[in-house]
Amino acid sequence: MTQTTRVIPLSRPYLDEREAKLVLEVLRSRHLSLGSFVPRFEGMLAERVGAPYAAAVSSGTAGLHLAARIAGIGPGDEVITSPYSFVASANCFMYEGANPVFADIDPHTFNLDPAAAEAAVTEKTKAIMAVDIFGYPCELDELRAICDRHGLALIEDSCEALGAEYKGRQLGSHGHLAVFAFYPNKQMTTGEGGAVMTGSAEQLELLVSLRNQGRADTDGWLDHSRFGFNYRLSDVHAAIGIAQLEKLDELLELRAAAADRYAQLLASVDGVSTLLADDDDHRRSWFVYVVKLASGIDRDRVIAALDDQGIQSRPYLPCIHLQSYMRERYGFKEWMFPVAEETSRKTLALPFYSGIDPGDQERVVDALRSAIA
Numbered sequence: 237m238t239q240t241t242r243v244i245p246l247s248r249p250y251l252d253e254r255e256a257k258l259v260l261e262v263l264r265s266r267h268l269s270l271g272s273f274v275p276r277f278e279g280m281l282a283e284r285v286g287a288p289y290a291a292a293v294s295s296g297t298a299g300l301h302l303a304a305r306i307a308g309i310g311p312g313d314e315v316i317t318s319p320y321s322f323v324a325s326a327n328c329f330m331y332e333g334a335n336p337v338f339a340d341i342d343p344h345t346f347n348l349d350p351a352a353a354e355a356a357v358t359e360k361t362k363a364i365m366a367v368d369i370f371g372y373p374c375e376l377d378e379l380r381a382i383c384d385r386h387g388l389a390l391i392e393d394s395c396e397a398l399g400a401e402y403k404g405r406q407l408g409s410h411g412h413l414a415v416f417a418f419y420p421n422k423q424m425t426t427g428e429g430g431a432v433m434t435g436s437a438e439q440l441e442l443l444v445s446l447r448n449q450g451r452a453d454t455d456g457w458l459d460h461s462r463f464g465f466n467y468r469l470s471d472v473h474a475a476i477g478i479a480q481l482e483k484l485d486e487l488l489e490l491r492a493a494a495a496d497r498y499a500q501l502l503a504s505v506d507g508v509s510t511l512l513a514d515d516d517d518h519r520r521s522w523f524v525y526v527v528k529l530a531s532g533i534d535r536d537r538v539i540a541a542l543d544d545q546g547i548q549s550r551p552y553l554p555c556i557h558l559q560s561y562m563r564e565r566y567g568f569k570e571w572m573f574p575v576a577e578e579t580s581r582k583t584l585a586l587p588f589y590s591g592i593d594p595g596d597q598e599r600v601v602d603a604l605r606s607a608i609a
Contacts, residue, residue, distance in 0.1 A: 278431070451464065
């Protein structure tokens with residue numbers, strides 16, 4: 237890459253003066269935490285998603301951990317989840333002493349295969365951690381039926397899927413614990429942050445306590461009714477989130493348009509397949525733009541060629557069970573989950589964000605075509 241080549245980043249948040257204005261309001265109020273902006277953000281988010289309750293937390297990982305705690309997951313329990321996800325999908329219940337049990341994915345949706353998940357159930361299984369990978373809704377009805385048959389908790393890792401819909405209802409509004417994340421590469425951002433959605437007032441009360449060092453509403457300032465965590469979202473972060481929620485429809489529309497543009501540009505590129513299209517039951521919310529390369533294409537060489545052109549790309553995603561700490565702790569090996577591993581070895585994330593320039597997308601696709609050729 238020459239010094240004059242302009243870099244096209246993998247992701248970039250979409251911010252304007254509204255975020256700056258609201259953050260300045262928080263700064264001027266002197267209430268940087270435990271102020272009025274977090275409850276305001278939670279109310280807006282719950283209304284936007286169509287959920288009864290939302291509890292804002294410091295990250296999506298923190299939200300998943302609290303969901304695992306509330307589900308009663310503990311030492312020696314097993315939790316079934318996807319090997320093709322970000323590591324937090326498994327780390328969150330390992331924090332509680334539980335063990336990951338992976339089940340292979342569907343080759344089309346890239347989400348947990350319900351049949352494989354049910355086959356993995358044992359007498360130690362406590363829950364299923366479903367993942368809406370790349371913003372595509374998992375098979376909620378089938379997974380919920382499995383949980384009902386076996387007396388398991390269902391937790392939904394929707395960290396990549398704000399705005400997605402399953403059978404006409406937005407994710408996060410289906411009643412069970414579901415978690416969103418707001419890292420800067422997501423559909424909307426709070427800088428760092430997340431939220432747990434629930435249909436239970438009792439769960440909400442527990443979430444609010446656990447995120448604030450176990451302090452209950454009736455406790456004094458330094459009194460704590462239970463063992464908890466410091467998983468609060470600050471009012472500064474909530475201010476950014478409010479501004480982002482105000483324009484969430486615009487953000488989602490921009491990302492969908494960018495995804496459509498990529499699909500049109502990539503249609504003429506041999507050796508590249510795009511993500512599964514929506515159907516009547518599944519409406520994707522675009523988080524990243526991932527393509528799958530055909531067998532025989534050297535993905536590492538493609539990434540290097542794109543990098544030489546100032547275009548950022550990443551392997552998306554490495555399988556969780558093949559991370560070094562997972563191998564060392566549990567003895568996981570290659571090809572235990574062949575669909576996930578084959579998918580992992582061939583998928584590639586291209587630059588994608590709400591404000592991506594159409595000309596930059598053309599440049600990305602031209603460079604990708606050359607790299608493959």
